[in-house]
Amino acid sequence: MRHLVAGQKLSLKQLLIFAGLMVTLSMGIRHGFGLFNLPITSANGWGRETFALTIALQNLVWGIVQPITGAVADRYGALKIMIAGGVLYALGLVGMAISTDTLNFYVAGGLLIGLAQTATTYSVIYGILGRNVAPEKRVWAMGITAAAGSFGQFLMIPVEQGLLSQFGASDALLALAMMASLIIPIAWMLREPQMQHQHQRGDQTIREALTEAMRNPSFGYLTLGYFVCGFQVVFIAVHLAPYLKDLSKIYPDVGAPMVATTALALIGLFNILGTYSAGVLGQRFPKRYLLSGIYITRSFAIMAFVWLPLSPVTTYVFAAIMGFLWLSTIPLTNAIVAQIFGVKHLSMLSGLVFLSHQLGSFCGAYFGGYLFDQTGSYAVVWNIAIALGFIAFLANLPVKEQSIHRLIAA
Structure with a gap:
């Protein structure tokens, strides 16, 4: 059984400040990658598939390695994990800046940054919150931290567009690498008391925890819903700017770079409100119903955006609605996992x-x-995103939020 020994005692205020700063940087920087799509592919003579595959690999590596990173952080503490993440993040951005062939770009933007995000984003940070925040405040604290990540998205979009306009794609990425290195001192401020482990009666092993989760239907429903969340938000983040540029032939007003930049910034701004609201509402209402409502509303918002005439105003309204729903799934989903499994x-x-x-x-x-x-x-992909939202709506309705009661062996 893990217990804490002499070391730093993290106050709730300190936890929220430095956890918020961590996800502000880690989530904020990646939110603006879509702005680099056309500048990088045009400069190197690549198709959009090259940039899309890099971001896709980044997300795939992030997802595959995240459970391993999380298990290590659960057992030994998150400090070294987060420091390594800060180093990899900076190296990945430098690699993206200097790469002139696709393989190096895949390694830098896909592998290195994907690994960095496993160590600096919500799963590891929420593990720290789960260990150090009282259960009755946990979903609220997760909502506050997610709101900080949303603020990072709002903050970094105009910063990254400004760097692109002033210095070009390569130098802008180098400047972002310097920002990413700030993750290292922030990680030090989030260090927890040293953890020691002794196996005692009834102490659940990793294998037992995995088996328990895999056999729990609610875990499967949450997993399905989260697939849809990832599909929708990353497709929009990466391809919204090119989509608007393409349709400027029909709707000239939406082709200006400032329209895409403003839309992505609005997503980040309203994301702050959405994630904070999710944390507050999750303390009062069944979280599964809130999740279902988020997914179905996303589908209706996408339907209206792609089926109605396009203008800067409709783009901004769409961005605001999607922003409110953007990361609001994160505190709710993670709070349900903590509620069910501890x-x-x-x-x-x-x-x-x-x-x-x-x-x-x-x-x-x-x-x-x-x-x-x-x-x-992009019509086919927009329609897929709409259909998936309806599937996620149905998948979250039967989730059971009750805690599991385990028998302790004699």
Whole structure:
């Protein structure tokens, strides 16, 4: 059984400040990658599939490795994991900046940044919160931290567009690498008291925790819903700017770079409100119903966006609605996992659910580019995103939020 020994005692205020700063950087920087799509592919003579595959690989690596990173953080603490993540993040951005061939770009933007995100984003951070925040405040704290990540998305979009406009894609990525290195001192501020382990009666092993989760239907429903979440948000983040540029032939007003930049910034701004609201509402209402409502509303918002005449105003309204729903699934889903299974293996189990999210992210990023190159349009992928939202709506309704009662062996 894990117990804490002499070391730093983290206050709730300190936890929220530095956890918020961590996800502000880690989530904020990646949110603006879609702005680099056309500049990088045009400069190197690549098709959009190349950039899309890089982001898809990034999300796939992030998802596959996240349960392992989470398990290590659960057992030994998150400090070294987060420091390594900060180093890899900076190296990946430098690699993206200097790569002139696709393989190096895949390694830098796909592998290195994917690994970095396993160590610096929600699964590991929520593990720290789960171990250090009282259960009655846990979903609220997760909502606050998710809101901080949303603020990072709002903050970094104009920053990244400004760097692109002023310095070009390569130098902008180098500047982002310097920002990513700030993750290292923030990780030090989030260090927990040293953990020691002694196996005692009734102490659940990793294998037992995995078996328990795999046999629980609610875990499967949450996993399916998270796949849809990943597909929708990453497709929009990566392909919204090119989509608007393409349709400027029909709707000239939407082709200006500022329209896409403003839309992505609005997603980040309203994401702050959405994730905070999810944390507050999750304390009062069944979280499964809130999740179902999020997914069905996304589908209706996408339907209106792609089927109605396009303008800067409709783009901004769509961005605001999607922003409110963007990461609001994260505190709710992770809080349900903690509520059902407890917090001992929270980073690992959250990472396992998140693997499904990243498989969806891979599909949204890659097939967005692939199907565009094949058909010359994003219409097929938009319709897939709509249909998946209805599936996720149905999948979350039967989730049971009751805690599991385990028998302790004699």
